């Protein structure tokens with residue numbers, strides 16, 4: 371049906387090529403072109419669209435609003451090159467979370483609204499976290515019950531669950547989730563190193579915003595952060611350069627092979643300074659940060675194009691940064707046809723100028 375193309379210097383799993391990407395019915399049909407190790411002035415750099423596994427909001431809308439919020443959020447992030455994402459819930463009373471899950475389930479089952487990133491499912495961030503490590507999560511943390519999770523999994527495609535493994539019963543929950551192919555991620559935790567290792571042994575496969583809202587790495591008490599450094603294969607991190615110091619990011623890059631980037635972005639993303647809400651919390655955006663009244667960081671205003679520029683500014687190659695923004699998050703979820711420019715994959719593409727500013731975006735072949 372619909373066939374078109376885009377051209378420039380594009381990154382494939384085998385390296386850079388220069389030429390034409392032919393798109394048919396939303397997927398990459400043919401890759402024409404020759405190897406192109408070096409860039410030419412003025413040409414577009416085309417990367418796989420960014421995949422953000424931790425999104426609370428954008429464009430003034432918050433996931434917990436339900437209704438049209440998902441479309442507003444997905445359109446806002448699409449403008450910055452994010453072509454698929456996980457809507458991420460906040461800790462809240464059970465009925466509130468389940469109302470949002472039902473709404474996401476309906477949204478995910480409906481056709482993708484024009485101009486919006488693909489919603490791949492849900493990242494459930496809370497309520498199964500430690501009340502002593504809420505970060506900016508409202509105070510509704512609770513112990514997970516398998517019958518609740520059974521019901522919640524039927525409401526929406528839950529792909530990731532953040533969980534504190536030190537809470538009694540939660541290792542069984544980790545096992546339950548991993549048996550269903552849902553990624554259990556250690557986070558919002560006051561657990562020890564041993565708690566982190568046990569979680570991995572029970573099937574946990576990642577860590578939620580490494581360093582933030584978890585026990586830190588001390589050489590005699592290595593904490594959850596130490597467990598991630600010593601054992602994690604995949605792990606998420608917020609590279610806004612506010613949540614984590616660049617030195618700590620460099621250390622993590624040396625330790626964790628498939629460290630990938632998330633925004634943890636809130637309603638204030640893509641919006642002017644001012645007051646917003648994050649779940650039940652009122653938050654303030656100022657100086658590029660979102661904080662609670664007491665100064666606690668409350669998510670970010672990061673978009674993944676800025677994450678790319680931050681990583682490259684830190685010294686990563688564009689190729690390495692791109693893998694951490696697209697390929698690794700897709701691989702982590704077991705999605706083979708996104709996160710890479712390859713024949714048969716969805717035509718999720720972001721084109722950038724020489725300063726890595728977004729100039730064009732394709733989502734499943736749709737040109738924004």
Ligand SMILES: [Zn+2]
Pocket residue numbers: 424426458495634669
């Ligand atoms: Zn979050």
